[in-house]
Structure formats: C-alpha cells, structure tokens
Amino acid sequence: MTTDPCDGCGREVTIAGGIANLWSFDVETTGGVTLELADGTEHFLCFDCIERLPDDRDVTAADVAALSE
Numbered sequence: 001m002t003t004d005p006c007d008g009c010g011r012e013v014t015i016a017g018g019i020a021n022l023w024s025f026d027v028e029t030t031g032g033v034t035l036e037l038a039d040g041t042e043h044f045l046c047f048d049c050i051e052r053l054p055d056d057r058d059v060t061a062a063d064v065a066a067l068s069e
C-alpha cells in the first residue's frame with residue numbers, strides 16, 4: 001500500500017499497488033486512478049476530484065488545475 005498526491009486537490013491518496021494486490025484489485029482500498037485526458041496528459045486524481053470533473057465535454061489539464069481553486 002502506498003500513497004500518491006492527487007493532482008487536483010493535493011491530498012495524499014491511498015493506492016493499491018505492489019505484487020500483493022496484483023491479482024486482487026480492490027477499489028475499496030484505492031482512492032484514485034490515473035486518467036489520460038483528451039489533451040494527452042496523464043493525471044493521478046482521487047475519486048472526489050474525478051466526480052467534480054465535467055462530464056459533458058472532454059476533460060483537459062486546465063480542468064484538473066481548476067480543481068485546486
């Protein structure tokens with residue numbers, strides 16, 4: 001188990017990882033995912049931030065930057 005800072009809010013997010021979890025991916029223990037956006041950039045975001053992203057259009061890095069405001 002490790003943590004990574006969310007690119008949106010900066011919060012440390014628990015992520016399931018390592019060989020122990022390789023075959024038992026459990027969403028309950030994972031607080032975020034890495035998204036590839038429409039502009040080709042990748043961002044690690046917690047689920048709270050993912051819910052705040054617009055779902056009616058393509059998400060870009062500007063939307064991720066706006067999450068921290």
Ligand SMILES: [Zn+2]
Nearest residue numbers: 006009046049
């Ligand atoms: Zn976040």
